[in-house]
Amino acid sequence: MNGPLRVLRGVASTVALVAIAAACGWLGISMLRSVTAPPVLQAGDYSAIVRDAGEPVVLFATTTCPYCRQARALLDAMKVEHVVYDVDVSPPARALYDRLHANSVPVLVTASLRVTGFDEATYRSTLGGRVAAVGATH
Structure with missing residues (x-):
C-alpha cells in the first residue's frame, strides 16, 4: 500500500x-x-495639471525607475521646460498621479496629451514641434 x-x-x-x-x-x-510595450499616447485636457505645475511639461516618475531617469535626461537634453513629480517620495505628487488613473511610470503630461511609458523617438516626436512653443511660454 x-x-x-x-x-x-x-x-x-x-x-x-x-x-x-x-x-x-x-x-x-x-x-x-x-x-x-510602446508608450501609450492619450489626448485629453490636462491643462489644470500643467497650469498648477507652472511648467508646460510635467513628468510623473519614481526615483528608482531607469526609464524615468532616461526621460528626465532627454527632457534636459532637449531643453524642455518641465517639472518632475516623484510619486514614490511625495504624497502630493502621488495623489495627483492617482487622479490620472495611471498604472506605470514615467507619465509625461502636456496641456493636451499624456504619454505613458518611455521611448526616446516618441518623446522627441511628441515634444519636438512643441519645444520652441514650450520655451516661449516662460
Missing part, C-alpha cells in the same frame, strides 16, 4: 511543480510585455 501512495505523491508533486512553473512563465512574459 505504501508503494501506490508514494507514486501518487510523486505525481502530485510533479503536477504542482509544473503548474507553478507555468504560472511563473506566464507572469514573467506578462511583465516583460509591459516593460517593453
